[in-house]
Amino acid sequence: MRIGRRSAAVRVPATSANLGPGFDAMGLALGLHDDLEVEAVAGGLEIEVSGEGAQDVPRTEDHLVVRALRIGLDHAGAPQVGVRLRTRNRIPHGRGMGSSAAAAVAGLLLARGLIADPEGLDDQAVLSLATAIEGHPDNAAPALLGGVTLSWMQQDVPRTVRLALAEGALDPIVLRPEATLSTAKARSLLPAEVPHADAAFTAGRAALLVHALATDPSLLLPATEDRLHQEQRAPGMPQSVELMRVLRSEGFPAVISGAGPTVLVLAGDHDRLSSLVRRVVDRPEQWRLARVGLDTTGAASAVVG
Numbered sequence: 187m188r189i190g191r192r193s194a195a196v197r198v199p200a201t202s203a204n205l206g207p208g209f210d211a212m213g214l215a216l217g218l219h220d221d222l223e224v225e226a227v228a229g230g231l232e233i234e235v236s237g238e239g240a241q242d243v244p245r246t247e248d249h250l251v252v253r254a255l256r257i258g259l260d261h262a263g264a265p266q267v268g269v270r271l272r273t274r275n276r277i278p279h280g281r282g283m284g285s286s287a288a289a290a291v292a293g294l295l296l297a298r299g300l301i302a303d304p305e306g307l308d309d310q311a312v313l314s315l316a317t318a319i320e321g322h323p324d325n326a327a328p329a330l331l332g333g334v335t336l337s338w339m340q341q342d343v344p345r346t347v348r349l350a351l352a353e354g355a356l357d358p359i360v361l362r363p364e365a366t367l368s369t370a371k372a373r374s375l376l377p378a379e380v381p382h383a384d385a386a387f388t389a390g391r392a393a394l395l396v397h398a399l400a401t402d403p404s405l406l407l408p409a410t411e412d413r414l415h416q417e418q419r420a421p422g423m424p425q426s427v428e429l430m431r432v433l434r435s436e437g438f439p440a441v442i443s444g445a446g447p448t449v450l451v452l453a454g455d456h457d458r459l460s461s462l463v464r465r466v467v468d469r470p471e472q473w474r475l476a477r478v479g480l481d482t483t484g485a486a487s488a489v490v491g
Contacts, residue, residue, distance in 0.1 A: 187301055189265065190302030193223065195224075196295045196486065197220070199217065199218065199484065200276075200283040200285070201213050201214065202214055202283060202443040205334075205452070206409075206441040207391035207395060210322050212335070212336055212392070214358065214480060215482070215483075220237075224255065225269075227267065227269065233246075234273070242279065250293065251293040252269060252271060253319070255294070255297045258294040258296075258307050258315065259297045261306075261311060262297065262306035278362060281367070281446070282442065282446045282447065284325040284328075284329060286319075286369075288485075291326055294312045295312065330484050332482045333349065334348065335347065336396070352403055354403070355453070356399070356453055357453045358450060358479060359459060359478070360443065361450075361473055362473065362474045363472055365423070372445035380414055388412055395409040410452065426449055432466050438454045439452040439454070463475060
């Protein structure tokens, strides 16, 4: 495999995993995107970052997009190159909106854009490599494919399907606090074992969620109940979990987005939601509410030169 193009670009969406009971399995793509462009050069590494996380991400080979790009080139059997990377980040970091999965998918697709034969990095390869980087396919799958995805591991290979959605089933709104929470910290709060009754309850709700999304969105509130992970993570994000509880008591299908602390509302009246949030949280100025919508396209790559 050889490098066939000098530059490539990709737009990749934010994602929200779990959706309540679909822990480590379900996710959706949000209408909020990072834009990235890479140029293959003779040698060296140059990284230009603007937007979210610009002050925090490394400008070295440890940058996740660069790491994923190099993994993609290796997988395709293409030579490594010098890299000039430019990113415009809109996906918040450390808030449960899939920024690391977006970076992994973006790097792999940038590699695909550079190589002479894109089939050397087809979607299954990108999903497998991104899952190896991330540990789970729940964010990588919707980042790659868009829409709502259901993912699983089969003989150590990630598989995914896009779910068919009832018309108007989703109108995602995110409630993002200033505070951050690492995925590692969030996972450390989970118990090693759960009661059988809680596991059975959550499995039933996950099945109901598929039905609600595909057929009857009026069931989204009961379908997003969960007993495996959200309440267990409350010590790490008490305001987020309390806000989720209040919103649910008011009829909104609210869940913790991924590992948190962002709260995701799958659908509901925006103005009423905004008014309710202002009454509930102690410092509403520290929260950002945005109707981001559902991305139905997924990561889109384009040759730029």
